[in-house]
Amino acid sequence: MMPTWSSRAPQNAYSHYVTTREEYGVQRYEGASTIFGPYTLEAFIDKYTSLVPYLANTATGTPASDPPPAEQTSKAISLQTAVVFDAEPIGQRFGNVLTDVSTxxxxxxxxxxxxxxxGANPRNNLRLEGTFLSVDRLVNGQWVVVRSDSHPSTIYEWVRTNLILGFSTVTVSWTIESGAPAGTYRLRYYGDSKPLIGSISSFTGTSSSFTVA
Structure with missing residues (x-):
C-alpha cells in the first residue's frame, strides 16, 4: 500500500491529501485529492526540512517567511444572482416577532x-466574523450572549415567503442542552435588509424572555 498523508486537519483543508508521485499517478481517491500536483510531497519535505533546525533546544532566530500568495478574491466570478430587494409586510418592520416564545x-x-x-435575505451580509443569532441569558441585570449560530444547539432558518413582494421570515431556535443554567433567556436575530433603492441596513429582532429550569 502506498503511503498517504492527509493534512486536512492541521491545514484547515488548505492542502487536502498529500501522496507520493506514484499514487498521484494512479489517481484514485487520495491521489486525485492531492490538489497541488504530483510534487506536493517533495515540496512539503523540502519546506519542513528547512524548519527542523529551528526546533533544536539551542535554536535562535525565526525562519524567513515566504511571500504571500497573490490576491485572487477580486478575480472570482460568481454565477449566483444578486439580492434584488427585501420588503416588510404591511404593518410590520424587519425584526418584528411573528411567532414568539412561550412566556x-x-x-x-x-x-x-x-x-x-x-426577515431579510442573509446574503446581504454573511456576518463571517459575527452571528445571525444569539441566545442571551440575564445575569445580574445584564444580557450576556451564551450561544451563537456557530453552536450546534442553535438553528437559523431563512425562508423567502413571497419572491415577488420580497417578503421573508427567519426562525431562530435553540435546543436546550443538559446542564444549561437555570434562569431567564431570550433569542435575538441579527439581519440586514436591502431596499429596492438605497443601501443595505442592519436591524435586530428580540423575542420575549423565557424561563429555563
Missing part, C-alpha cells in the same frame, strides 16, 4: 425554544 411555560433540557421574525 408562561418553563423550558427544560431537551426542549426546543423558537421564535420567528420578519
Amino acid at each position: 408562561t411555560a418553563t423550558y427544560r433540557a431537551g426542549q426546543t425554544v423558537a421564535a420567528q421574525f420578519v
